[in-house]
Amino acid sequence: MRVGLFVTCLVDLVRPSVGFAALELLEAAGCDVTVPATQTCCGQPGYNSGDREAAKALARKVIAEFEGFDYVVAPSGSCSGTIKTHYPHLFDDDRGMRERAERLAAKTYELTDFLASVAKLARVPGRFDGTVTYHDSCAGLREMGVKAQPRALLAKVPGLAVKEMATPEQCCGFGGTFSVKFGEVSAAIADRKCDDVEASGADALVLGDVGCMLNIEGRLRRRGNRKTKVLHVAEVLAGRDGRSE
């Protein structure tokens, strides 16, 4: 299986350990992984800001970089969701591009979905001694159908137990540029998520999107919580603590 790893721009900039974790997991699942060196961003910031032309330009770039692989995998429901559910509509008026976008969409996966449903990863390299609570990031959940897959994989991690929070499907308030444009509202929404995370009593919050991680961890720390770890699901599965690059 030739897999193109779409690292995502946030992982590249602030959380490289997620990229390495994804790479290790895919290789552990027996995939032949390539990380195209020219990749940058899927274009979602432009798309969600109303700049359709910028989004189309970046979509063309991603399609050209990744269409040669059997699968495209991203450690993010949000970025994989952009490729899978939104790219084809960007080219409603361009039949050739639309078909290429649809072909790419059909083989694009969120990491845990790919590991659980396609690669059927049997054993995970990681170990975690403690309890974790899982936040269902919106795009992963509602665009990519990611819900059972990360939990099934976490169940394979020795020493780990999942303690569900009350409303894991409730948005954390990140919303991309929303988090800066409406920072006050965004932080207030994140506050409720933090209440929920803390009430679960788990040692770590685990989730599958770096945007939401930055938001929730940023709010937890500002509230003075230094205790609850915030980890990407790939890091936990690969046995990384988020600082090991």
Added chain:
Amino acid sequence: MQVQSMHFKARASEALADATLQANLHKFGSAGLAALRARAVVEYGAAEFEQLRDAAASIRDRGLDNLPALLERFEREATRRGATVLYARTGTEIRDLVLEIAARHGLKKAVKSKSMLSEEAALNDALQGAGVEPIETDLGEYIIQLAEEPPSHIIAPAVHKSKDEVSDLFVKFHATERKTDIPALTREAREVLRSHFLSADLGISGANFLIAETGTGAIVTNEGNGRMVTTLPRVHVSITGIEKVIPTLEDFATLMRVLTRSATGQPISNYVSVFTGPKGAGDADGPEHMYFILVDNGRTGLLGGEMQEMLRCIRCGACMNHCPVYKTVGGHSYGWVYPGPMGSVLTPSYVGLEKALDLPHAATLCNQCGVVCPVKIPLPDLLRTLREKQVDRGLRPPIERLALRAWAWAAQRPTVYALGTKFAARFLRMLGGGDRMVSHLPFAGGWTDGREFPSGPGRTFRELYAARKKR
């Protein structure tokens, strides 16, 4: 109603600072209508409910695709049964028509059941000005009429008020002993409203649906006030949007199954009132005169365009009940008649893109609204389309446009991008200090006013990966 949507940010900020409002919203968010809907869907069967949503969406689409023909059919059938059908293009025309009717029949007191169109038209002020006393009879609407506030939710207009705040209002306006339990408060309101029902000569209602094949209007209430309003006074005026017309009674039954479950989790509301023409020869009750005012007020502007799906809306409120932003800042922050996700699409569409620049952006695009919408309106997609329209019309701030252009330019050039992120990663790491947490981000204070920004290790994945490959 005056459009205040340009002030979303300031109003949201006030809402966040209001401890009473926050407590009320929190209660609504944790134990409110969303939980009731979830239970109702499970009871109905999740898969069956999905089929029902498909059926409901397609009924609404059929209605909208044949709107002119359906309206003609409705008018013909309603007229045949003795009602008068009038059309209003704007809020002003609604007011003029209602005042004309009041003058023609010499009407002095109006009891009203919930009507969001009456809010669009600021009808109460106009009635008062013309010497017709308007009394809201939906309990929530009655409460906010006393408080002189607009509704903050389309089906639970006083959801932002606590029981104590209602007690205070009743003491002030009813001059009675203070009551603290909800049944006693409700009984007091019923007693006050009863005398208004009996003395009113005009009843004003909305209509949840107009049924073309019979010329019928239908409203859904839980308090029975709708039935009083539509049967007791000698003149009944039903005001509703032209998009509310549906083909048949059978369609009405299907939409009802999905409407009340989505709104309050009820299999059916306590009252479903259907009204077809005025009191007939053998009828025991009903108004002597009956009018339908069918309103455009911006709706035809959405027909046949990329925003048409919004016109499917059946006003259940599920989108706001599930919206993280609405549940945090409340309905008044949105600044016009309709709050939450549906309001953020409708307000700019009806009153003008430039009068509500913040609203399409005041959403995380989490799509919780889209997955619960009973008629499957793709609300996040419509919000995004409005964002695109803002860019196309040059309505975004220059600094935002510049930043986006610079980002898009660099992101298409891997070498430039790699260099930019290399410096950005180091800069963030430097700001982050020992605990790798940035407490103040230049150019993105919106983030760090309420949160830290986890800085990362100071090297991009790209750099670390290249170094690793060399080894």
